[in-house]
Amino acid sequence: MPESVSLPIYIVRRRRKTGIPEGIPAMATISLGNLPRSKPAAGKAAGASVLVSGRMLRTSLTTSLMMVTDIAAVLLALLLSLRIGLERLLDAGSIHSVLSGAVPVSWQMGYLGCYLAALLLVSHHQGLYGHSLNYSVLYEQRKTVQCGLTAGLLLCGAIYATHGGSTSRAVVFGLMFFGTLFTCITRGFWRYVMIRRYERGIDARNVVILGANGIGMALQRQIMRRRHLGRIFKGFVHLSSSPSQCSSEDVPMLGTLDQIRCLARQHFIDEIIIAEACSLDTVRDLIDLAREMSLEILVIPGLYDGITHEAPIEYVGDFPVVALHCRDEKVISHFFKRVCDIVLAACALIVSLPLLLALMIAVKLDSQGPAFYVSPRIGKKGRVFRCIKFRTMVADAEKRKQALAAFNERTGILFKMRNDPRITRVGAFLRKYSLDEIPQFLNVLRGEMSLVGPRPPLASEVEQYEIEHFRRLEVLPGLTGLWQVRARQDPSFERYVALDLAYVENWSFWLDMKILVRTTEVILRGTGS
Structure with a gap:
């Protein structure tokens, strides 16, 4: 379960028995009667089509991925049934004889396609695809077995109807048995993944x-x-x-x-x-x-x-x-955003691995303390995660922060000073070229952060948020964002929040791409802080 943080205005504690977060009631009131009202007739006329399309769009990508894993499970079952020697046990000959027998390969591929189509259609009809799991694990496994057997019977019917009696019975039996077994395993895998994500608050x-x-x-x-x-x-x-x-x-x-x-x-x-x-x-x-x-x-x-x-x-x-x-x-755009995050973060970590090792050694030799600085941050929907970065300050930086409060150059709740004495020599270099952020690619791969988004705040900062500031926590925090490329040296907290809210309200996949390009320019110029 994600950690909780003691804040007066949102997540405060978790129940020991259920692990469900509680919240403190808000005191401010806003009357619903002042809201503009849509015309009832127009809303009713368009309502059904909007609701159906919205629900279908939400589950379409998850359904597609689950179907792909089922297809992979059936193909694996086919390969296994061809390789383990069942055809020899039933006097059906070798694998070569199965593929080059009386039944043409094109017909065999047609039978495979028939089995796959039947399995996917029956499983979809039984509600085994999608994001919401409104059934128990035993019910799901029973339905999966029924779908596998139904698809197998339809395959046998197709073989009989097309007079494909020369088709290897061993291969058909192996495809039905192992296909059902492997789809049960993939269904259990998807349930485990979804429940784990739900427990972490994701999705x-x-x-x-x-x-x-x-x-x-x-x-x-x-x-x-x-x-x-x-x-x-x-x-x-x-x-x-x-x-x-x-x-x-x-x-x-x-x-x-x-x-x-x-x-x-x-x-x-x-x-x-x-x-x-x-x-x-x-x-x-x-x-x-x-x-x-x-x-x-x-x-x-x-x-x-x-x-x-x-x-x-x-x-x-x-x-x-x-x-x-x-x-x-915006399911499609969010899907491409996540794919882009995973691909670019993985590539960045692989390419920068020698640099990571060199920077780890440099940080350790420059000053006492660990090479990495792990800080609890507030992520999407108030979830607490551990943000990783290279240590750029002395080990007791937090203890010395209070003494430097009078030198704060930011307005509002942020803290920043130009010549911070807590920053080490290597740390100043890392900050100038934003190299201290490289380890946060691990947070991106874990789904706790994105490449682009509002910077993750500290719990002490969120304690001072006003109600409109919480909008910046409705999306995944990012390594970079609008503020980093437009107003990085601007001391105004209001400007900082305004840019984050503008990003949240106007987000698109192409906006992320533009911010990434601008971020590359900022890094190459060495204008970080």
Whole structure:
């Protein structure tokens, strides 16, 4: 599980039993009634197609990757069935005789394609692909075996229908047996990967429930007990007109619906599930707010039949829900961003390996202390991770910082001074050419950082954030960003935050590419600090 940090305004502690982070209610209030309201008719007319496309886009890349691993598993099963000698045990001859027998190779490839297509289609129909795992591991494995057997029966039917009786029975049996076995293994691998990512907070969605009634409490228990749902329960929100409810360990109340804007920023909310009947005006206000803040709104079917009758039904555990609004997550662009991060970070580490070794020795010889400086930083959605960089200061730099506070050249909560006496000789060189950041490519490979994004702040800095500053924590922190290439020497904290927020609001894959090119120019000029 990711570490937690003691902050007065967001993640404060983790429950011993569940490991689910708790939060402190926000005190500021913003009225939903002041938000602009969309026309109900227009929203209703376009709602169904937007919801369907949004859900399909979210799972399309994960589905494609899972299908690729299933295809690889079937091909491995085919090779294994050809190599282990089953054909000799059943008097089918050698591998060469199988491939050059009475059945043409083109027909054999057609049979393989038939088996693959049947397996993928049946598995997709059974809901075995996608990001959300709304079923137990035993149910998933049972369905996987059923899909493998069904695809095998369809293959046998295709062979019989095309009079392919000369096809090796041993190869067909091996393909069915090992194909089913290997797809079960790949399905277990994907479940393990997804659950591990959910436990680290990656790809997991932060959820609040509107209404602490019986349905809301049952939803809370399902989300907290079933890690594979990929959701983290943050707390309940109640209507402002509802009677006051006290927060407890069983009923964590974040605040009222009037505070939802601040709560969404403060707790990095992704989904709001409506489990309590409220007025249609309130629902429309929530949908307008969701469009503005990129939130998802789910509702229990039956509460608003006039709005949800065309929306597709999905499940949160055992509970059916329908989506009133889906967020635009730019799935394709984010996928290419992650691929670019992995490829460039891996290449950079490999190419710079001799330089890394030389810099490690130089740092150790220059001053006492470790070669690397590992600092807890606040990442996406408030997750704490260990940021790695070369040590550029003396070992007791943090203890000496308080004495230098009067020489701070930055405004706001940042600290920077031109001739910092804590910086070592080698450290000054590393900072000038940004070489101290090279080890952070490891953080990029681990998914804790990206190549481009806002710089990861310290916990002491986040303690002083105002509510609008939390937007910069809605994306992965980066090695470089707009501030580094446009206003690196600007002492203003407001300018620093404004550039980060501009990046978050206007992000695109091509913006990242432009920032990387500009960063290369900055590094070559040696204008780092």
